[in-house]
Structure formats: C-alpha cells, structure tokens
Amino acid sequence: MNLARRPLYAQTEEILTQRIAEGVWAPGALIPPEPELAAELGVSPGTVRKALTALERRRLIERRQGRGTYVAAQTSERALFHFFRIHDLADRKHEPTSLVLDFRTGPATAEQAAALDLAEGAPVHRVERIRALAAQPVILERILLPAERFPRFALPLLQEMEDELYVLYQRDHGVTIGRAEERLGAVAADEAQAAKMRLWPGAPVLEIQRIAFDLADRPVERRVTWVDTRMHRYLARLD
Numbered sequence: 001m002n003l004a005r006r007p008l009y010a011q012t013e014e015i016l017t018q019r020i021a022e023g024v025w026a027p028g029a030l031i032p033p034e035p036e037l038a039a040e041l042g043v044s045p046g047t048v049r050k051a052l053t054a055l056e057r058r059r060l061i062e063r064r065q066g067r068g069t070y071v072a073a074q075t076s077e078r079a080l081f082h083f084f085r086i087h088d089l090a091d092r093k094h095e096p097t098s099l100v101l102d103f104r105t106g107p108a109t110a111e112q113a114a115a116l117d118l119a120e121g122a123p124v125h126r127v128e129r130i131r132a133l134a135a136q137p138v139i140l141e142r143i144l145l146p147a148e149r150f151p152r153f154a155l156p157l158l159q160e161m162e163d164e165l166y167v168l169y170q171r172d173h174g175v176t177i178g179r180a181e182e183r184l185g186a187v188a189a190d191e192a193q194a195a196k197m198r199l200w201p202g203a204p205v206l207e208i209q210r211i212a213f214d215l216a217d218r219p220v221e222r223r224v225t226w227v228d229t230r231m232h233r234y235l236a237r238l239d
Contacts, residue, residue, distance in 0.1 A: 012043055020060055020071055021215035023174055027073035031061065041209035058178065060215070070075055074176065079164040083180060086139065086227060087235045094133045098161040101155065101196065102128040114220045115211060116146050123147035127155060130196055137197050138232055144222040149175060165221075166212075175220055180212040184234065189226065197228055206234060 006014075016037075019025050031037075034052070037044045037199050052069060055061045059082060062072045072078070080095065107121040116124070124144050131139035143165070145153065148194045150173050155161070169175040187207045205226045212221040227234065 008043055009050040011056070012041060012047055013054045016051055017057060017060065017178075017215055020176070022056075025071045027071050027170055027176070029070065029071045031069045033068070054057065056086070060176075060178070062173045072166075074167045074170040076164040076167055079166040079177075083166065083177070083234060085234050086232050088133070088232055091235070095137075096131040096133055096139065098129050098131050100127060100129045100155045100157050100159070100161065102126070103157060108144075112144055112222065115142065116219050118146055125153050127148060129161075133232065136231075138228045140193055140197050140226045142224045144219065149173065149220055169220070176215050177212045177221070178215040178217070180210050183209045185209075187226070193226055197226065199228060203228075205229065208234070 009198050014166065016031075025031060031052075032040075034045045038048045041048070052063075056063060059078065060072055060155060061069055064068050080093070084093065085095070086096075090109045096227060104123050105123055105126070105165070106116055108116070108124045110120045112118075112124060113120045113122055118124070123146075125147055127141075127143040127145070129138050129141050129143070131141065133139070150169070151172065163171075166177050185207050186204055188202045189197065189205045191201045193199075193205070194203055197203075197205070199205070206229050208223075208225040210221070210223040210225065211219050212223065214220045
C-alpha cells in the first residue's frame with residue numbers, strides 16, 4: 001500500500017492504530033496530547049485531531065472531558081453494543097448468558113486454516129457454547145481461535161461466563177478485535193444442534209459465519225452462530 005497517496009490524517013490514523021495494536025499504548029493508557037503527537041509525527045494538530053476522531057468512531061479511544069484521551073478498554077457492554085446483533089421481535093436487545101459446552105485444542109483442517117490464514121494442521125482452540133436470552137436457549141456458537149495467538153487459553157465447562165470473549169481476548173492475550181465480517185444464511189438445524197437449542201431436527205435457523213480481525217487486520221477468530229429466529233431477529237442499522 002502506498003501511504004503517500006492516502007490523506008495525511010489517514011496515514012496518521014494508521015500510525016496511531018499500529019501503536020495501539022503493538023501495545024505501545026495499552027488499554028486504559030493516556031494518549032499524549034495532540035500538540036505533542038503533532039510535533040512528533042510532523043503534522044498539524046488539526047490532522048492529529050481528525051485522526052483521533054476516526055479512532056473514536058472505531059471505538060479504539062475515548063475522550064474524557066478535562067482528563068484527556070485514553071485507549072479504550074474492551075468491556076462486556078461495549079462488545080455487546082458493537083458486535084451483538086440479536087434482538088427480540090419488539091426490537092429490544094437482551095443481555096445473553098453464556099454456557100460453554102465444549103472446549104478442546106487440536107489441529108486445524110485445511111478449510112479452518114484457510115479461514116484464519118494458518119498452516120494446515122496448526123493448533124487451534126475450539127469452543128462450543130450456548131447463549132440464552134430471557135432464560136431460553138436461542139444461540140449456539142462454535143468458535144475457532146489460533147492457539148499461537150491465545151496461549152494457555154481455557155474456559156470452564158458448564159459454568160456461566162462472566163465476561164464477553166472479546167474482553168478476555170484483550171485483557172488476557174492483548175488481542176483487540178477491530179472489525180468483523182459476517183455472512184448470513186438460512187439453514188436447517190441438524191440433530192445435535194436441535195437438541196442443544198431445544199428445537200426439532202430440521203428446524204429453520206439463521207446461520208451467521210463471522211471472521212473477526214485484530215487491529216492489524218489479521219484474522220483471529222472464526223465463529224459460526226446459529227440463531228432460533230422464532231422470537232428473535234438479526235438487526236443491522238445502516239448509518
């Protein structure tokens with residue numbers, strides 16, 4: 001990529017993003033003032049301000065009145081607001097509870113490795129969990145993580161999770177999710193899926209295939225989600 005052809009604020013945004021991604025500024029850290037950044041990078045304070053505004057829109061930083069600008073720390077509330085799209089028929093978002101059904105580590109298949117830009121056979125963590133809304137099992141997920149990026153990663157089985165996974169990724173492994181790509185389709189639940197979701201085999205469910213990327217735009221999570229849409233919908237707001 002030829003950075004010289006990009007607007008100066010976009011180049012500045014990329015430099016600042018890289019510093020966050022590399023841990024130069026950790027989650028919760030105070031970012032240097034705009035004049036100091038401008039002098040260091042050889043740009044105007046206005047260019048730095050525009051770059052910081054872009055980072056704020058991406059929820060990578062937060063401005064605190066009278067206190068400065070800080071690297072945003074991932075919270076369950078933030079993760080749910082940004083990445084959780086399931087609402088009930090009255091357009092309300094309920095906070096899900098999560099129960100891990102299975103956790104294991106093993107070699108990636110060719111298809112799994114391709115999705116995460118890994119070598120075939122590279123070790124990956126596999127997580128299966130059920131998510132309930134209003135005490136009803138509505139969402140079944142199968143999640144794949146590269147073990148190299150998440151060493152010593154483990155989740156307790158059959159215990160309700162206290163934090164969202166994206167909080168654990170950042171807090172325990174220094175991996176911040178910057179964006180995700182999703183593909184949606186309608187499928188029929190197989191017998192195993194139906195049993196876990198309290199459906200009948202062949203029941204229609206929404207399938208969501210997600211690849212999540214870190215701040216360096218590397219794929220770090222593959223997630224396949226099945227949703228019982230009898231009382232819930234996927235909601236995307238386009239601004």
